[in-house]
Amino acid sequence: MxxxxxxxxxxxxxxxxxxxxxxxxxxxxxxxxxxxxxxxxxxxxxxxxxxxxxxxxxxxxxxxxxxxxxxxxxxxxxxxxxxxxxxxxxxxxxxxxxxxxxSWRPAPGDRWHDVTSLPAAAEALPRLGTRVFLTTGRLGLAAFAHLTDLHFVVRSVEPPEPPLPPHTELVLARGPFTLADETELLRAHRIEVLVTKDSGGDATAAKLTAARDLGLPVVVVRRPxxxxxxxxxxxxxxxxxxxxxxxxxxxx
Known part of the structure; x- marks a missing residue:
């Protein structure tokens, strides 16, 4: 049967x-x-x-x-x-x-800032940097739309719908991404802070290692x-x- x-x-x-x-x-x-x-x-x-x-x-x-x-x-x-x-x-x-x-857990050298929501992540950003690599998915970008003084690099599989932050640079890509990929992206876009959801797993974890190697702060939205x-x-x-x-x- x-x-x-x-x-x-x-x-x-x-x-x-x-x-x-x-x-x-x-x-x-x-x-x-x-x-x-x-x-x-x-x-x-x-x-x-x-x-x-x-x-x-x-x-x-x-x-x-x-x-x-x-x-x-x-x-x-x-x-x-x-x-x-x-x-x-x-x-x-x-x-x-x-x-x-x-869940992801910090390693020695990580500069993580744990938050419980996307609005909390947005609130934390102004004191951490002005050039932001935002990897939280295309459906939650409205939480950052009011941050008019920051420059965002947003990576998504498909184009997001508005509202978006006014200074947004879109990178369309599908993982997994290598450490070399992530390091090059962070350097090329002069990223000062990374924002990510606590997705866990290896497929998208290379960005965390790249941020650690470059000494960048990471805002981690912890899962519900x-x-x-x-x-x-x-x-x-x-x-x-x-x-x-x-x-x-x-x-x-």
Whole structure:
């Protein structure tokens, strides 16, 4: 009997998990994408794009498509999606796993300033530097739009929509980025301070090493807490183990 796993995706780990599951006999895997990136990379298994209509809509979809397990492998800052997944799991009784790569931690020599939100990051900037490398994604730039005296270099996969800071230089690129890439960018744009979300993982961590090597301050927006009662698995092997491969899987 086929086992159906729904992955709430959008991360490198979600892609790796889909590839592993799709290669296993008797496993049907569907990856759901929010649709914020117009040209996502190819994925193994089935793919759906778009929202579910909140927690109740997700619960209905899980029932209608006979899902045996739900894996929330969304970005650590996809707070509403994670909350909806937790609610749908409680409503349906379907086993649910949250896949979250560990948070970044400072190393010796780092000059990190931890904040809890994008507005807090914006508030911290004027005292740290005037040329800012902003890598927080294209959806939260409005938090910095009032900073008219700073120059921003914004890196994004796709062009952001306004409002933007008035002095914004856009770099369209998709990671991963090497240490040499990040060092060259910081030097070429004469960056004085880096702003990043605590995404974790290796794919975008080189900018942190480059900033450390150049002695630059880094404003780190720490990720939101998981919903009450929810714990996370840090990697794909951990998810596979929780799914029960090598043991009995998906019994409800």
């Amino acid at each position: 086929s086992r159906h796993v729904l992955i709430l995706g959008g991360t490198t780990e979600a892609r790796r998990l889909a590839t592993d599951l799709a290669a296993r006999p008797g496993v049907r895997v569907t990856t759901s994408l929010a649709g914020r990136v117009t040209r996502p990379g190819a994925l193994d298994g089935e793919v759906r794009v778009g929202g579910f209509g909140g927690a109740e809509g997700l619960a209905d979809w899980l029932r209608a498509h006979h899902v045996d397990a739900l894996v929330d492998a969304t970005h650590p800052f996809a707070e509403s999606i994670t909350a909806n997944a937790a609610h749908a799991a409680r409503a349906t009784g379907i086993p649910t796993i949250v896949l979250r790569r560990p 807490e998981l919903p009450q009662g929810v714990t996370a698995v840090p990697d794909v092997p951990g998810v596979l183990s929780r799914l029960g491969f090598g043991e009995r899987f998906g019994e409800r």
